[in-house]
Amino acid sequence: MRHFELPGDDLARAKNFYKKLFGWKFEKVPKWDYWMIKTGGKDAIYGGLTKREKSRKAVVNYIDVDSVEKCSVKIEKTGGKILVPKMPVKGWGYYAIFKDTEDNILGIWEDDEGKA
Numbered sequence: 001m002r003h004f005e006l007p008g009d010d011l012a013r014a015k016n017f018y019k020k021l022f023g024w025k026f027e028k029v030p031k032w033d034y035w036m037i038k039t040g041g042k043d044a045i046y047g048g049l050t051k052r053e054k055s056r057k058a059v060v061n062y063i064d065v066d067s068v069e070k071c072s073v074k075i076e077k078t079g080g081k082i083l084v085p086k087m088p089v090k091g092w093g094y095y096a097i098f099k100d101t102e103d104n105i106l107g108i109w110e111d112d113e114g115k116a
Contacts, residue, residue: 004037004045004061007052008102011035013079014049017101020078021071022063039063052102060097062107068094071108 008014015035018024026035026049037047065071068086075082075098083105084097093112099105 004047006037006047006049006100006102006104008049008104009052010102011049011051014100014102017078017080018049021074021080060105060107062095062109065108065110068096068108068110072096072098075108 006014011033015026018037019026023040025038025040027038028035033051035049037049039045039047072082072086079101081099082096083099084095086094086096088094091113094110095107097105097107
């Protein structure tokens, strides 16, 4: 099982961002300020959303998308910011790096083997 964890300062804002952007589902963990995340589909990745601890360092996770270009537009429309625009990785695909509404740095990835 794969799992990722995203910290946030405003968990309601973060949930809203990821619901709108990727359609992720969130389930509250009883008695904790923690939400389980299911990314969806048959290849779902499970993760968690928790309050940010000031000492925590960021890890860049990459999320598969059908189109880096289209997703980049959607990121900015939902309150995120593109930090590195679409870039080719020769023979593999394309990526972009963005900052979400909670100042987390993440990447998006579009497979395009042999064409980039």
